[in-house]
């Protein structure tokens with residue numbers, strides 16, 4: 001190689017390192033700007049500011065690069081700076097695994113959700129009577145399970161559909177659960193009902209329709225009780241994580257995330273089970289993840305394969321609905337299992353003796 005080429009390449013090395021240093025210096029400033037924007041609640045992306053910078057660059061460009069070329073390079077830098085601001089925010093999130101690398105285990109009366117073993121949350125869609133819940137509690141206990149779900153407050157699409165038994169429903173659940181040493185998972189709709197619910201439930205459920213009910217999230221975050229947060233019908237994984245962040249930000253870190261299917265164009269199932277959300281949530285957050293196979297599929301014939309898929313992909317628990325007489329159920333009658341179906345379902349899953357995280 002000629003001496004001249006060696007010299008020029010040396011110059012190139014030095015200039016490249018200078019650019020690198022300046023680029024990272026710029027990155028640091030972008031991060032500081034990002035923090036300020038976060039504090040002020042301002043959007044990170046600012047196209048007007050980017051336009052100003054591109055104009056400034058154009059007015060100072062003496063070549064040899066074309067202005068359009070330099071602008072193209074700077075657009076890439078803006079994009080990378082925005083990513084840097086985003087990453088910085090993510091790192092700060094309490095739900096983030098970057099913040100807390102080890103798994104959160106939510107202990108519900110001795111049932112350690114998130115410990116690497118499969119757990120099951122079973123029960124009727126809605127609490128209808130003591131007799132109904134008692135029958136379900138019996139079979140749940142018989143199978144060696146410890147968690148029972150049931151809705152006392154029902155957020156229904158139509159205001160004319162059964163709205164649940166309310167407080168009476170919670171009392172029924174508590175009584176039937178206590179008779180079999182079960183823990184109660186039940187949805188609360190109103191922030192003002194959280195305190196009252198503490199006497200009856202072991203896990204406060206926040207339903208899909210309330211995933212962004214921020215007052216409810218804050219109320220659930222300010223008590224010392226596990227919370228099962230369902231993903232909203234049309235919520236992105238990021239929005240879901242931010243909803244959980246509302247609970248943790250209030251001081252309650254006992255949060256279980258629940259994938260329950262999202263709304264897509266597909267009509268073959270009631271919702272579309274976003275199975276890949278499970279490993280993404282496990283990777284991005286330290287919280288346990290549950291899959292609700294009933295609401296995601298809305299089809300009895302898909303409950304077992306969906307539960308197997310959930311366990312195989314790393315879910316910490318499976319939630320499904322069971323009713324002593326689904327045909328006369330006051331809600332979700334087509335998708336709840338009857339008792340023999342529940343036995344078959346559980347046998348198929350328990351006999352596998354799957355250890356989730358090998």
Ligand SMILES: C=C(O[C@@H]1C=C(C(=O)O)C=C[C@H]1O)C(=O)O
Pocket residue numbers: 029030033034044045046047049050053077078079081082
């Ligand atoms: C750094 C900022 O945030 C973003 C990144 C920009 C950049 O890298 O120059 C410009 C505008 C914003 O889209 C800012 O607003 O100044």
